[in-house]
Amino acid sequence: MTNIGALLPLFAGVPIIASAAAVLIPFSAIRRVLAFAVPAASLIGAFALLLHLRGEAAVAINIGSFVPGVSIPLVSDTFSALMLTLCALVTVLGVWLSDATGDIRRNRYFTALTLLLLGGVNGAMLTGDLFNLFVWVEVMLLPSYALLAMTGTKRRISAGRLFVIVNLVTSTLLLAAVGFVYGVAGTVNLSALAGAAREDGRLAFALGLVLVALCIKAGATPVHGWLPQTYPHTSPGVMALFAGLHTKVALYAVIRVWTVAFDLDPSWGWLLLAVALATTLTGSIASSSGSRVRSVIAWQMVAGVGVILASLAVGSTQSGIEGAPQLAAPLVTASLTATIVYMIHHMITVGGLISAFGVMEHHYGTVRVSGQNSLHGMWWRERSLAIVAVVLVASLIGLPLTSGLIGKFEVVRAGAEAGGWTGLIMLAVVCLGWFFGLIAMIRLWRRVMWDRGASSGSAPEHEDEDADDDEDEYTDVETESAPAPEKKIAGIAKGPAVVFAGLSIAMFFGYQPLAETVDSAVSGLIDTRGYVQSVLGSDAVEGHSLIRPLGGGDGPIELFGGDASFDGERETSK
16 A cells, blocks of 8 residues: 655655756746646645545655654645645646736746745645754745746835845744754654643743744734735736745644644733734734735735634633643634634635736736726726626625635634633624725725726825835836726636636535535644654654653653653653
8 A cells, every 4th residue: 555655755846846847948838837737736636635634644754764753754634735735726826827917928937936936835834843844934935035026016126125134034033943942852843842832931932933933924913014015016926826825834834833832822822812913903904095906915914814813822812620731622623623714715815816906907007006097997897807806805805605704704603612801802803804804895896996097086095105106017018107908808817816716606605525624624733643643653642752852951841731751761662
C-alpha cells in the first residue's frame, strides 16, 4: 500500500521545480501551460489528500528518515488538506484572471514567480516545524516582492517598498521568536511542543512572539496599514493571489500554533480577542470611506481577518469549573467551526470581488470610486458582470443563497455559545463591523454600478487622498490615460468572478458535505494526539519524550495537560 505521507513533499517540490523550468523555457505558450497545469495538479492532489484523510487522523513524513523530533517533518491533517485545496483553487482562478488581463503575456517571469509562490504556500501549510514555517513563508514572500513591483499601477514601487520593509521586519521578529522557542524548549517541532505553552511561562512568551509576527503578516491591528496600502496597487490577478494566499497562510499558522502549542489556553484568549475586535472595527470603518475600488475591498480583508481571529479567540475565553484547564467542548467546537467556515467564505467572496471589480478597473483604465475619471455605470455598461458582482456583494453582506449567510451564522452561533459579557461584546463589535461593511458595499454599488457619471453632478470625495490621478492609472499602454473603451469586457475575463460567485452559491446549497469536512478538521484541532503521533510516533502520546528542554528548566514540560511530559530520556516503544 502506498504511503501517502511520502507524497507530501511533491506539493512543494513540483511547483518549485516547475518555477525553475519556467525561467529557462523560452516559449511563452509552454510557460502559459505550466501556469495553469501546476496549480491544477496541486488542486487535484490536495483534494485527493482530503478524501484520504476521511479515514485517518493525519499523515506525515520525516524528511530523510531522521529521528522524529530532529528531522524536518511534513504533516497533513484534514484542516491542512482543506486549506491546500482552497489555496490551489484560488491560485488557478488568480492565474486565469492574470492571463485574461495580460499579466502572463507582458511579464516573462510571471509564471515562474507564481509557481514559486504556490510552492512556498504549500510548504507552509504542510510543515510541522516552526523554523521551516519561517523558511516557507520567506519562499512565499520572495516572489511576491517581484510580483508587486512588476504589475499594477504607477504607485506599485512605493507600495512595494512598504511591503518589503514590513515583511522583512516581521520576518526578523518571527525568526528571533523561533530562536527563543528553541532556547527555552530545545525544539521547534510543533508536535513536540503540543500543550507546552500552558505549562511554561517562558515558552508561552516565546510562542506569543511567534503569534505576534504571524498576526502582523495576517494584517491584524495595530500593524495592519501595510495591507490596504500595498495590495490595491498591484494588478487584479496578483491581488487575488495575495488575498487568497498571504493572509490565509498567516491565519492558518496562527490557528495551528494556538490549538497545538497553546492548547486553546484561556489565559491568552482575552488578548487575542481584543486584537481581533479592534481589527474588525478598523477595517470595517475604513472600508466605508475608501476612494479606490480595490482599497475598499482591501479594508474589508482587514475586517475579515479580525472576524476570523475573533471567532478563534472567543472559544478560549472561558475555562472549565474552578479554572480547570479544560474548555467547554461545545464552545470550542462552535468557535473553531466558525473560524474555518468564515475563512472559506472570506477566501471565496474577496477573491470574487477582486476578480469582478478588478477586471472592470483594468478594462476601463481607472481605479477611483468618485471624482473625475471614476469607475461608474457598470450596471448599464456591463450588465452580466454587474449581476455577478451583485451576488458577490450579497455574499460579503451575508444575504441568503450565498456563503456569507453560512459564515455569519456560524460566527453568531459561536458568540451565542460563549454567552455572558464575552459573547455579547464579541457579537456587538462583529455586527457593528458588518454594518459598516454594508455601508461600504452600498456606497460601492451606488457610485460604481448605478451612477451614470456625468449626470450625477457629485463633487469628488477625498480628493486630498489621491491628488495625483495619474498615479492611480495602470501602467499598461493600452489603458493608461485612455478614454473609456467602447468594446465590452471579454467573456473569458469574467470567468474567474463567475466561478467565485458560483462557489459562494454552491457553499450555501451544498453546506452539508462541507460541514462534515469542517467537523473532521475541528476534531483534529481539538484532539491533537493524531497529529502528534503521526510525527513523533506512538511513544509521544503514551508519555515518552524525545527531546530534553535546554538549560535544565524547572522541571519537565508537560504535554496534553499532564498526560505526557518531557522526561529527558528517549525510551523505546514496547
